[in-house]
Amino acid sequence: MRVMLVDDSKTIRRIQRSILEQIGYTEIDEACDGQDALSRVVAFQPSLILLDWNMPNMDGLTFLKTFRQRDKATPVIMVTTEAEKTRVIEAIRAGVNNYVVKPFTPDTLQQRIKETLAKVGAPQ
């Protein structure tokens, strides 16, 4: 199981990685924005992507639209804020599988990951 973390906050990436490791995912790659993620996905071939919405250079939604042109299967969890929640529908149309609203706790994130993987029938 390979997970890609896409977030401009190093702190959030670090702790997301720690949560993923705690629940048994050890193959993890990190990207600091959409552009960085696009340059890495081909080589890394993730099984799950945790995607922040607001990022410099290329935001999460733009990344998602580009990514979905070439990969429709890999599950993507969008990380959004309450203010952007109304735009979630746009993200779902663009191919997001699940979302989590900031601020969230590690437990919430863990639950969302499990939910998403179960939904797409991926091995957990």
Add this chain to the structure above:
Amino acid sequence: MADARAADQPTIVIEPQRTAARVVIPIGADPELVTVSMLLSLARERGVEVGSKGEEVLRRLSERFRAERAPLNEVFAEATPPRHGIDSSIEWQPGFDPSHAGEAAGPSDPSSGRIDFYARTSFIRVHREDHVATILPATEGLDGRDVCGRTLAASAGKPLTIEVDASLARLDDGRVIAQLDGQLSFDGRRIVVNPVLDVQGTVDFSTGNIAFEGDVVIRHDIRDRFRVRATKSVTVEGLVDASHIECGGDLTARRGVAGRAEGTIEVGGSAHIGYLDEVSGHIGKDLLCAREIMRCHLFVGGNLVSDLGAIIGGCVTVAGDVRVADLGSGGDTPTELRLTKEPDIDSPEGKAAAEVRALHAQVATMEKELATLRSSATARTPTAAERMTELEFEIADMQARLKALGFTDPAVEEAGLAGLCTSTLTVSRMVHARVTLRLGHHLIVFNDPVKGPIRIWLEGTRDAMYQLGEGTPRSLRDMPGVMDRAAA
């Protein structure tokens, strides 16, 4: 006629100070008589010392006159001026010139152009064996000679009247080497390495932060946000504002420390302080405070003595005995005193305890920030949400680390450490209401004031005991207005 002939004769002219000699050959001179030997004779008659070079010049001139028949007036001999000696001087090695101390600001950030003026240094720091300067010796000089061969005396260079203190060694080749770590100073006459950094004024932008391997004495104050770090003691004669002091030895701040919730002290030895207000930190040995300890969060590794003072507000943890005039205040300020034996700071338990303390402090700070964000109007902005998530995660991460260390709750930690308590609390005047005392496993809450003198300690049976004046020792559970939760 005789005069006319004399006027047509070559002559030798000597310049003032005998710096040069010239030959003057008028146009009417007889070319047959203008020979080199005749010119040499004339020069020697005038006392001019003619060497081979001068003789060559005269030969050339006589030939030229004979060939050209034109008047000549040429220098044929010059004096050798004296070369005076050079005065002795001191040549500072790069970075050690005391006259340049304080010129350099702290590190700058080229991208933003910002300069850290807090990090500037106003003194020259040297380490043992540093080559700080070279004293160049005076030179003797070289005598000269005038055209008549007389000596032109050269003056010798003046010796340097610099005294090199015993804290430095002056080697035969002139190198000056520091013999100890310290502050280099030079007042124009004496070079000294002082093992004590003596800051004559206030620690502020004129001095920058202080970091010194040795003792530091500050004659005035320490301003907000400045840091003073010393491997040995720190003495502050003025007031300490909301700054950070870290020392391996004792800290003396007779006037006091006004921390305004941002002041911190980390003291390896004992602290002798006028008063402490809103300060947090750690004192390895004893704390002697002349007046109040107000709203502080401190750990004291030894005894706490404030015979005329009080502990008011905050939370003070003491490993040794406590002796104060008042505990709490007449305004019923919530005040917590913990008497606990903490393990040796260098032991694995001590290190774990220190880490636990640091983690708890970080968690508390983050929880405070999180609460502020949650209650603010901007809580729903993406930036605030992002920061809140970061904080949520950081807190969870730290709590996981605390769990890994075996401590999930500060109270559990304290209980474990407090079990080792052998301390005694002595209050000479009054224990005020709303004072909480953690003593071993006991959590003692004073709902009503208790007039002193009172002594409180743990009996061998682990009962919390008290004694009023010279009265009979009794169990605290029998004292009205006091709740002993462990006893309950």
